[in-house]
Amino acid sequence: MGDISIKINIADRVYPLKIDADEEELVRRAAKLINDRIKEFQENYAVKDKQDLLSMCVLHYATSSLKAEKKASNEDTDLAEKVYNLDSVLTDFFREDK
Template structure:
């Protein structure tokens, strides 16, 4: 599918983007999550500077991304270990 032009508002700044139609909903949801996080930080902390709020949000989402990445890697390792053990059991069983 083709690209479309959209405008995304983050921290009271508008960013014109060209995105694929498949990505539009995800990008709009991401912008909403960011703005919601900024609003939460602004309400709960004595931070008013948009740059500081954006930095805090970036840190939050980068940390969450790294945690998710680690979890996937750990689960992949566990699956690979279990497949290896199962393969060994089957090899031993059929070699008798």
């Protein structure tokens, strides 16, 4: 579509960004998730410093990302094993058919 300029507020700071128009909703949702997580940490822990809250937020999302990558990798491995097994069954079937 093209680049657009937007302003995103994270932890009470405004960040001007130039992004692809197709990504605007995604970026705004990500900023909201970050702000919601910061608010949650602020309410549940005796932490007031925004830098500490941002660090906790980054750790949370990095951990979540690594878990998702590991799960996807395991699922890919399981799928590859199933495809290999199916290929073996089909190969054996067509060999017996001749």
